[in-house]
């Protein structure tokens with residue numbers, strides 16, 4: 095090898111070749127990494143690329159840096175009402191978005207009726223079914239103000255809410271319906287007297303409240319009740335009667351769904367509909383007609399020509415109707431989902447507003463991490 | 472609880488009681504994003520046992536420290552999510568009340 099050749103060899107590096115991507119993945123890998131591609135038969139590239147060194151051979155770092163996360167992460171609120179909200183969460187991985195969703199459903203505490211003391215029930219609905227129905231009624235009380243009732247605790251004003259239900263349908267009157275509004279809150283605790291063997295002890299009830307919950311500042315202005323007034327509990331025929339006391343305690347959705355603070359919490363990835371080629375005239379019309387949720391629009395491009403455009407990709411339900419009808423349709427339209435853009439919906443049952451639920455869920459995940467850290471230290 | 476070897480602290484299995492996919496999958500994500508980790512995965516040995524095992528193998532650093540950093544990262548991310556979310560809700564509220572006032 096001559097000296098000159100050697101020198102040339104030294105200067106040459108494969109990173110200088112024009113087809114080497116610099117700091118960027120080639121388009122097909124980038125697509126694979128950031129989009130789920132929905133084909134006519136099944137979606138592909140559904141997983142996320144986790145490993146930090148996945149693209150190391152291309153000189154690309156797949157690791158996550160907090161700074162870049164901080165600058166890329168975005169939240170946009172779309173809708174926010176008393177008990178339901180929709181927001182976009184952009185720039186986060188499914189693993190974490192899913193953790194939030196799972197916590198919302200099963201690890202956020204609420205208050206729900208757990209014990210029912212039935213004094214009289216002559217209605218058609220059996221005691222156990224009635225109790226189950228009562229359990230599912232959402233209760234308008236902030237669970238953060240209460241403690242858990244453990245097995246050998248006595249029920250007191252800090253861990254139990256007592257409701258009374260006493261309804262009677264007088265003989266000769268038409269049938270009546272019992273609604274949740276008839277559950278009356280007893281801020282002083284149970285009114286049922288416990289039967290005791292010792293005669294001389296003073297009568298005790300099923301709870302031992304040291305003070306009235308009414309005197310606790312948070313409840314005097316905002317009395318506890320079911321969140322909805324018109325939930326049907328039972329129907330009574332003439333002469334039938336229900337008399338009971340219902341004790342609500344704090345619990346979590348993973349024990350029983352009645353403690354779940356959300357009706358649903360779910361997300362979907364942002365749909366992305368791309369026209370791979372110009373779709374014109376009759377085919378454009380046909381495409382517009384194919385979509386049941388009107389994702390496509392038609393625009394005039396002059397000279398009597400028309401072209402299809404993607405006007406409302408967010409509405410796409412991914413029914414894949416637009417890529418059915420032969421190969422040629424799959425070549426025209428690409429259906430994708432953005433892997434790090436989540437459209438999150440939370441429907442609260444009413445105990446707490448949805449935005450509070452979400453922040454509480456995030457806090458719970460933080461607490462979990464903290465617990466692990468302290469355990470390992 | 473940690474099951475590792477005394478000779479080689481760079482690989483260990485951690486067993487968390489009372490946790491499930493919620494934490495394990497999120498931690499697996501942050502750990503895999505850490506360049507010091509060569510392998511990380513988790514399993515739930517039995518569905519009726521509230522326990523999850525997380526396996527961490529690193530390129531040299533002690534697995535325990537790397538796992539701690541992973542949790543720390545996740546915590547900081549959560550913190551950021553929370554503040555961003557609160558800000559977005561605040562913005563939404565001011566925007567809608569402005570629109571109502573117009």
Ligand code: SF4
Pocket residue numbers: 367384385386387388389409410411412413414415416417429
């Ligand atoms: S997948 Fe269905 S909803 Fe989405 S654009 Fe195609 S036809 Fe419309």
